[in-house]
Amino acid sequence: MVDVSDRRGDAPEASVFDSDTGCVPDGRARWRAALSDRWSVRAGVPNGGYLLATCVRALAGELPFPDPIAVSGHFLRPGRVGEAELATQVLRAGRRMAVADCLLSQDEQRALRVVATFADLGNPAGRTRLRNSPPELPAPERCVSATSGIELGGASIAEQVEIRFAELPAWRLGRSDDVADVAYWMRFADGRPTDVLALPLLVDAAPPVVWEIGEATSVTVELTVHVRARPAAGWLACRSRTRHRMSGYHEEDAEIWDSGGVLVAQSRQLAIV
Amino acid sequence: MVDVSDRRGDAPEASVFDSDTGCVPDGRARWRAALSDRWSVRAGVPNGGYLLATCVRALAGELPFPDPIAVSGHFLRPGRVGEAELATQVLRAGRRMAVADCLLSQDEQRALRVVATFADLGNPAGRTRLRNSPPELPAPERCVSATSGIELGGASIAEQVEIRFAELPAWRLGRSDDVADVAYWMRFADGRPTDVLALPLLVDAAPPVVWEIGEATSVTVELTVHVRARPAAGWLACRSRTRHRMSGYHEEDAEIWDSGGVLVAQSRQLAIV
Numbered sequence: 001m002v003d004v005s006d007r008r009g010d011a012p013e014a015s016v017f018d019s020d021t022g023c024v025p026d027g028r029a030r031w032r033a034a035l036s037d038r039w040s041v042r043a044g045v046p047n048g049g050y051l052l053a054t055c056v057r058a059l060a061g062e063l064p065f066p067d068p069i070a071v072s073g074h075f076l077r078p079g080r081v082g083e084a085e086l087a088t089q090v091l092r093a094g095r096r097m098a099v100a101d102c103l104l105s106q107d108e109q110r111a112l113r114v115v116a117t118f119a120d121l122g123n124p125a126g127r128t129r130l131r132n133s134p135p136e137l138p139a140p141e142r143c144v145s146a147t148s149g150i151e152l153g154g155a156s157i158a159e160q161v162e163i164r165f166a167e168l169p170a171w172r173l174g175r176s177d178d179v180a181d182v183a184y185w186m187r188f189a190d191g192r193p194t195d196v197l198a199l200p201l202l203v204d205a206a207p208p209v210v211w212e213i214g215e216a217t218s219v220t221v222e223l224t225v226h227v228r229a230r231p232a233a234g235w236l237a238c239r240s241r242t243r244h245r246m247s248g249y250h251e252e253d254a255e256i257w258d259s260g261g262v263l264v265a266q267s268r269q270l271a272i273v
Numbered sequence: 274m275v276d277v278s279d280r281r282g283d284a285p286e287a288s289v290f291d292s293d294t295g296c297v298p299d300g301r302a303r304w305r306a307a308l309s310d311r312w313s314v315r316a317g318v319p320n321g322g323y324l325l326a327t328c329v330r331a332l333a334g335e336l337p338f339p340d341p342i343a344v345s346g347h348f349l350r351p352g353r354v355g356e357a358e359l360a361t362q363v364l365r366a367g368r369r370m371a372v373a374d375c376l377l378s379q380d381e382q383r384a385l386r387v388v389a390t391f392a393d394l395g396n397p398a399g400r401t402r403l404r405n406s407p408p409e410l411p412a413p414e415r416c417v418s419a420t421s422g423i424e425l426g427g428a429s430i431a432e433q434v435e436i437r438f439a440e441l442p443a444w445r446l447g448r449s450d451d452v453a454d455v456a457y458w459m460r461f462a463d464g465r466p467t468d469v470l471a472l473p474l475l476v477d478a479a480p481p482v483v484w485e486i487g488e489a490t491s492v493t494v495e496l497t498v499h500v501r502a503r504p505a506a507g508w509l510a511c512r513s514r515t516r517h518r519m520s521g522y523h524e525e526d527a528e529i530w531d532s533g534g535v536l537v538a539q540s541r542q543l544a545i546v
Contacts, residue, residue: 069522091347246536
């Protein structure tokens with residue numbers, strides 16, 4: 001844990017992320033959360049990764065391992081800012097990993113089904129072999145924000161997650177590119193260090209990469225995140241890519257690498273254009 | 274549907290896949306299946322994709338849409354050949370898609386949690402943009418089986434799914450390669466045409482690609498399949514790849530392209546070495 005006050009000024013008592021994903025026990029295997037308006041993709045509609053991370057927080061409270069190595073979320077309907085109820089079920093707690101599911105509802109309408117496998121990534125062992133590397137980006141201070149100085153239109157998540165590109169993305173320049181493949185730096189705006197619980201949000205926190213190829217919207221059907229390592233402090237180097245846009249659906253693949261050059265999360269989502 | 278008798282000799286009354294994934298209703302939202310010994314990866318242990326496809330069959334019986342566009346399975350313990358009970362729950366049936374989950378148990382021990390989103394891929398609309406293409410392979414008749422003439426050691430799945438490589442993979446030659454990236458043809462050995470219900474099995478039916486880099490085992494933690502289109506009849510062109518082997522875990526990505534050059538399924542699994 002780094003002392004964020006050294007880096008970013010005032011150290012918040014609790015980070016925005018921690019307070020906004022906080023789940024309060026509400027009986028056995030039940031939790032309550034208040035979905036905040038600070039992680040929205042448009043007015044009143046919270047980001048899907050924020051909902052996913054809230055479910056992961058509840059599950060972390062139920063399971064004996066710290067690291068959500070595989071988290072799958074199937075979206076049933078869009079969430080909305082306000083109260084949410086989370087019903088959890090531990091499916092198996094084994095010696096090496098544990099699996100549980102969570103159903104997030106609002107006003108008794110089911111919004112998100114999550115299944116998560118937790119394990120312990122604290123003592124990594126075994127060989128490492130990579131056929132990939134972090135994106136190459138200029139230093140963050142030489143990169144640009146895609147959202148500073150523009151009207152966010154209710155996309156409040158852009159105020160919580162700082163994202164910097166080597167150059168302005170195509171959608172920001174009002175043009176459409178041939179390729180949906182972008183690299184960028186990312187971190188929490190309030191200086192909260194990234195941890196494994198934040199990764200299910202962060203893999204979904206950048207603007208949809210299909211904006212690069214001229215698609216205006218992207219609604220997540222399913223999102224799976226694999227947490228591969230515990231992130232070191234500092235900026236995250238990220239990559240998002242869509243290779244197959246077919247029949248009204250596309251996948252978005254994301255990678256997050258930490259400041260030590262370690263792949264910390266890999267995700268794929270299926271989304272509707 | 275093609276007439277398989279034209280292509281492969283005797284047309285089976287029911288294919289091995291259909292009979293071995295058949296689920297019998299057992300009350301409301303409950304099904305029974307008999308896991309066969311014909312899809313095993315080693316003696317008595319059925320392939321994970323076979324378990325997944327069995328759950329998808331049960332869910333197809335509950336939902337008003339035909340195509341399982343997103344299927345996530347979290348493995349709780351290895352399955353075994355024999356009776357299985359499947360408990361399903363419809364989470365949402367909307368106008369455009371429906372979501373349900375399934376819990377597969379054997380002797381009251383939970384083995385697999387599946388969540389699936391179904392939709393209708395029958396009338397594909399919208400633009401197609403691909404930044405990828407099917408693997409280039411010599412014609413199937415000029416390719417080789419990796420398992421013909423060797424002792425299968427209980428890996429009966431190799432008798433049900435025909436797989437042909439351009440040349441024998443590294444593991445088959447007793448050596449270890451630097452890269453875990455293989456291409457191959459695939460089809461059911463009994464001539465059953467591939468359909469969307471078979472894809473959750475087929476994405477997991479090839480030998481683990483980490484065998485190429487000298488790893489002896491691969492145990493699936495989580496497997497997500499996105500079905501992107503309904504497959505045309507004929508051989509499937511497939512690709513499997515592992516890029517990140519870290520801390521005892523690796524991901525395996527698979528793609529399946531049909532004989533018309535259409536991407537029909539994309540999958541990723543997180544597995545333990």
